[in-house]
Amino acid sequence: MEGVSMSLEGSRMKEEDSYIANVFQRYPVELVRGKGAYVWDSNGKAYIDFMAGYGVALVGHCNDKVVDAVKRQAERLITCHCSCYNDTRLEFLRRLVSVAPKGLNKVFLCNSGAEACEAAIKIARKYTKRHGIVAAVNSFHGKTMGALSITYASKYREPFKPLLDGVNFVPYSNADRLEELLEQDSRERRSIGAVILEPIQGEGGINVPDDGYLARVRELCNKYDLLLILDEIQSGLGRTGMLWASEHWGVVPDVMCIAKGMAGGVPMGAVLARQEVMDALKVGEHSNTFGGNPLACAAAKATLDCIIEDDLVGNASRMGKYMKDGLLALKDKHKVVRDVRGLGLMLGVELRFDVRDVLMDGLSHGLMMLYSGRNVIRLLPPLVVDEDIASRALSILDRLLTREEERRGVV
Structure with missing residues (x-):
């Protein structure tokens, strides 16, 4: 049944492509529901959403x-x-x-x-x-x-x-x-x-x-x-x-x-x-x-x-520090990371290579992220993100960077 469901989802995405102007770089996922820092696709799969509609889901999806x-x-x-x-x-x-x-x-x-x-x-x-x-x-x-x-x-x-x-x-x-x-x-x-x-x-x-x-x-x-x-x-x-x-x-x-x-x-x-x-x-x-x-x-x-x-400004400050510290630890661990920068929950991870493969791999691991230029991962979490969600996202990103280094032969 899963294969049938994926086939139907792919068919709908192709149909949407046939109608909508070809001006967007599109992610191969059909989102149907969101709550807080999560979105779900038409197959029921959950994603931590650090794309947030390019920062639009500021106070969380369906607040x-x-x-x-x-x-x-x-x-x-x-x-x-x-x-x-x-x-x-x-x-x-x-x-x-x-x-x-x-x-x-x-x-x-x-x-x-x-x-x-x-x-x-x-x-x-x-x-x-x-x-x-x-x-x-x-x-x-x-x-x-x-x-x-x-x-x-x-x-x-x-x-x-x-x-x-x-x-x-x-x-x-x-x-x-x-x-x-x-x-x-x-x-x-x-x-x-x-x-x-x-x-x-x-x-x-x-x-x-x-x-x-x-x-x-x-x-x-x-x-x-x-x-x-x-x-x-x-x-x-x-x-x-x-x-x-x-x-x-x-x-x-x-x-x-x-x-x-x-x-x-x-x-x-x-x-x-x-x-x-x-x-x-x-x-x-x-x-x-x-x-x-x-x-x-x-x-x-x-x-x-x-x-x-709800003090979301304060939460952005606290969680931004938590996430940035975690990203800096990943920088120390992974040679593929060139720089980490940003303030609060507006964060960027600059890689030494194009980030496209990392973003696509992120989808399969349940994490949605953005690009900012060809080699910068942009993270714009909803301001309602908590430490548990941030920790999960950092863990996924750790695995993604490991895979990217293996793929590129970085030692």
Whole structure:
């Protein structure tokens, strides 16, 4: 019967492939259920989910508070355009602004991280009246045209050029190079209006900046009268062991983009900004249809309540240390591991080889992980992960690395 079941699962996956656009690197698994830090496939096999929908299952799959909030809201009102007022939206906005970095008290609600970055670009252009923007080498901000313009990887950019002009890339965690560019611009063109950075780079390899870097960037933005935009789409909402990753370095941006897990799995994104910055946009200059819908707002309010009231930020800090210590022990044990880095539950394991085989082997052992570039395993566990689950995951990864070394003849 198992063979028949696997055959049916494979048939459904092939059928889905026949319909859906061929733009995703796909894992050969059909997921049908999730709870906490686990997901189950259509054959009933359980997986420890350290992929978490690319970090979206922030408070765990089917979190009880989120599920209850969605059920209640779905029975009252599902859609309400932002041209009308809504009680659920107001409750969420109050909660969000109450925990936002100081001064970020105006919000634009949208549906994804890429949308948030698109809005941030327009806000920066309108407020500064300058079209130039500085992003970082190995940055990732999305794949829509504006967000793609400030995303570094040529494999994403080249097929769609020309992109937005006025974008400059400088090395990440190198404030001197940024200052050189800004000084040159101030003398010659005065075209740059904003700097956008991920406090910790996700897609680019789980790159943590040197201490003092973000504070120096903040100083440079002040000196040259630029907006500092921080993309906290992956790093925000407690993942790194602080509510906002920028808090590790005491930096407050002018504009902040969030998304991914902010609504517990329901699609949602947001841009937060200082009031005078957001107020540069006038009625009709930027809007959307679904942003701020009551269903997403109910889910997001419940998600924030979970993060704050259940101390998931503290758990991310504690479990992040536990996991990082375990990963560093694996680094000492396995020559195939080149580096371990990250903060909280945003972790990367850099190997000396392509990670694809390790990720695929992980599925057969009941562990789902992500890539971050070709040779970095990215681990984004739900913030509800406990020591037992983390220990199991580390044990599986230990076996996977042993197999990889045997496969490659590493002694």
